[in-house]
Amino acid sequence: MSVVFQSSPRSSVGIEWELHLVDLETGELAPAAAELIAAAGGGDSQPIRKEYLPCTVEIVSGVHRRVADAADEIAGHLDRLQRLGAERGIGLIGAGSHPFSRAASQRPCQTRRYDAVADKNQWWGRQMAICGSHVHVGVDRPSYVLPVTWAFARFSPYLLALTASSPFWEGEDTGFASQRTMLFQQLPTNGLPYLFDTWTQFESYVDDITACGLIADVSELRWDVRPSPRFGTVENRIPDAASTLAELACQAALTQTLGECFARSLDQGDSLGDLSPWFVKENKWRAARYGLDAQIITSDPEKRLLPLREGLTELVGRLRPIAADLSCEAELAHTLELLKTGASYERQRRAAAVGGTKAVVAALLEEAASRPRPVRTEAEPARGDNDPL
Numbered sequence: 001m002s003v004v005f006q007s008s009p010r011s012s013v014g015i016e017w018e019l020h021l022v023d024l025e026t027g028e029l030a031p032a033a034a035e036l037i038a039a040a041g042g043g044d045s046q047p048i049r050k051e052y053l054p055c056t057v058e059i060v061s062g063v064h065r066r067v068a069d070a071a072d073e074i075a076g077h078l079d080r081l082q083r084l085g086a087e088r089g090i091g092l093i094g095a096g097s098h099p100f101s102r103a104a105s106q107r108p109c110q111t112r113r114y115d116a117v118a119d120k121n122q123w124w125g126r127q128m129a130i131c132g133s134h135v136h137v138g139v140d141r142p143s144y145v146l147p148v149t150w151a152f153a154r155f156s157p158y159l160l161a162l163t164a165s166s167p168f169w170e171g172e173d174t175g176f177a178s179q180r181t182m183l184f185q186q187l188p189t190n191g192l193p194y195l196f197d198t199w200t201q202f203e204s205y206v207d208d209i210t211a212c213g214l215i216a217d218v219s220e221l222r223w224d225v226r227p228s229p230r231f232g233t234v235e236n237r238i239p240d241a242a243s244t245l246a247e248l249a250c251q252a253a254l255t256q257t258l259g260e261c262f263a264r265s266l267d268q269g270d271s272l273g274d275l276s277p278w279f280v281k282e283n284k285w286r287a288a289r290y291g292l293d294a295q296i297i298t299s300d301p302e303k304r305l306l307p308l309r310e311g312l313t314e315l316v317g318r319l320r321p322i323a324a325d326l327s328c329e330a331e332l333a334h335t336l337e338l339l340k341t342g343a344s345y346e347r348q349r350r351a352a353a354v355g356g357t358k359a360v361v362a363a364l365l366e367e368a369a370s371r372p373r374p375v376r377t378e379a380e381p382a383r384g385d386n387d388p389l
Contacts, residue, residue, distance in 0.1 A: 003203050003218055005142040008063070008232030011260040011326060012138035015061045015070045015252050018051055018131035018241050019078075019092045019368070021085070027361035029055040029101040029129065032090045039084045040077075047077050052117070052128055053106045057081065057092070063138070067256055067328040071249040075371065078245070082369065093364035094248075095344065096130055096166025096180030096240030099357035103129035103170065121187055128187075130180040131241035133163060135252045136233035137259035141266075145227045146196050148234050148262045151272040152225040153192050154280055154389050155258060156238050157287035157296045158312050162335060163251050164291045165240040165344035171357055177291030177345040180240050181284070185224075189215060192281060193223040202227070224284070234259065243344040243367045246334055253331035257319040260326060275299045275389055283389075291345055298389050309339055311389070 023030040031054035042048030042057075049058045059077045064070040078092070085091055104126045108118045118125040139145050152159070164177035176182060185191040189209075196202045206218050215221060218229060228235045236255045242248035262272055275283075279297045286294040287308065294308040316335050323332040342350070344367075351363040 003199075003206055003229050005139075005145055005199070005227065005229045006232040007140045007142060008138035009065070010138055010140040010263060011256055012063050012065060012233075013067055013070055013252055013256045014063050014136040014231075014233070015074055015248065016134040016136075017059045017074055017078075017094065017248055018133070019057055019059065019081075019094055020098055020129075020131055020241075021055045021057065022091050022093055022098070022361060022365070024086075024089045024091045024365075027100070027358050029053075029098050029106060030090050031055050031106070032085070032088060033057050035088065036081060036084055036090065040080055047073070048081065051131075052108055054108075055101075055106050055129070056131060063136075066326070067249055067252045067331045070252060071245060071331070074248065075245055078368070091365045092368050093361065094131070094133075094165065094241045094243040094368050095348070095364055096132065096164070096178055097169055097183075098129060099168040099348070099352070099360040099364075100171040101129065103127045117187075124183075124186045127183050130166065130183055132180065132184075132237060133239045133242045133248055133251055135236045135239075135255040136228060136231060137236070137256055138233055139259070139263070140232075141263075142199060144263055144266050145234060146199065146202060147266060147272050148259060149193055149225050149227055150195050151262045152234060152236055152238075152255075152258065154273065154275050154283075155315075156192070156224060156280070157283045157294060157308055158315060159236060159238040159251070159254065160240070160284065160287040161291045161294060161308055162254065162312070162338060162343060163239040163242045163247055164288070165243050165348070167345040167348055168352070168357055168360065173349070173352070176289050177343070178240050178288040181288040184222075187222065189220060190222045191224060192277075192284060193225055195277060240344070243347070243364055244370055246370075247338065247344065249328075249331040250334040250338065253323060253326075253328040254319075254335065256326055256328060257322045257332055260322050261319060264322075273299060273389065292339065292343055296389070306389075312339065 033054045061070040061073045166180040224238045295305045323329045351359045
């Protein structure tokens, strides 16, 4: 099967943000998506769309050169949804999972596609009350797509830990920073991408799994990072749903600058580095379990383990010049602010320690309603040319 990659402007950016709907009185998940989407004039091809469950909505930006413009567009749609929701007693929260509602109580939206997912995956399909943030970054050369896809997979611990926002599941602290990650990878086409050397190998893989009935088309590959041939992008699907707009913009800036960093290395004929697939998988697990406190495995035999916080700080320093070129310095620098104030999973645990999981929902509602601009913070300088993985 020929899979044509429609190249797009290099390092252009688009954002998709999935959000839970909650009853403002009880804090429980609320199946109000259809009503809210209709009131907002949304639909399948509109910026405000339905998702797998009727207690979830997705906000999608257009294609932008600057992260700030994509985030501003998302903010406008969110403002509208929050006004319409408040009139109906419905709030919106950004989190990988709801702190206490039962997943199996939520019924998927009735579409042929979602019915097939639910039927095929049975118990696991009934656990998909989860939300993520997705960032598309434009790729202008098809030959770059697969190397960039795998490079993003290598950096998955940074991309995940920064917005890990699902420590609770059905009222229980799971001990994981991202319970969503552990659930989502159970479905057959989900998880880390496979490593291919050529586009022909990728096309052969798509042929094989289509012939076997695993997918109907390439869009049903739901890898953590995947080529998006239709849009000419590589899509970073690693993060949990961001809890604030500032975090969402930060994640988009990290994705955009990494994508441009990878492209510049390929321009110069350089390798994007190497790490064994089993270590890439282990690093993802460590980030899901320990979040920012993970010790990640590197390709440096002299320094096999690296504190994720240290590596993330070094990475921001390395990416600062690229962020300046792409006009997302403040959004990228917000990474360092999150290292100080805590990622969402940390903040949720602090709220739960004071008032239980209902207090977590209240805190998430407040965070989703906030409109702080990213804080411009001086990043530590890069320490030589060391690869933080």
